[in-house]
Amino acid sequence: MNKTELIDAIAEDAGISKAAAKKALESFLSNVGETLKKGGKISLVGFGSWSVSERAARDGRNPQTGKTIQIAAKNVVKFKAGSELETAVNTK
Structure with missing residues (x-):
């Protein structure tokens, strides 16, 4: 599912226009991004948390040449699925 399909699904499920669904989704994504950028955490009970x-910086290896390279330190986003999401994914 891509962003357009998600917007269509939200609009249909919520009984709102696609424009309103797009605005809501973009607001959600913007707020998640800003919170994580500030080092915060987001938890949606049952769904998961970001x-x-x-x-840390580390040494890596160029697979083509075998030469050692330095990989810089960086921040990464982690997502941990909640129990309801895991149950939904694992139900046959």
């Missing part, structure tokens, strides 16, 4: 973790 957090930011620091990945």
Whole structure:
């Protein structure tokens, strides 16, 4: 499912226009991004939680040449699925 399909599904499920669904989704994504950018955490009970973790600098290897390279430290987003989401995904 891509963003357009998600907007269509939200609009249909909520009984709102596609424009309103798009605005709501973009607001959600913007707020998630801003919160994570500030180092915060977002938890949606039953669905999951997003957090930011620091990945340390490390040595890597260029697979073509075998030469060692330095990989810079960076922040990464982590998502942990909630129990309801895991149950839904694992139900046959």
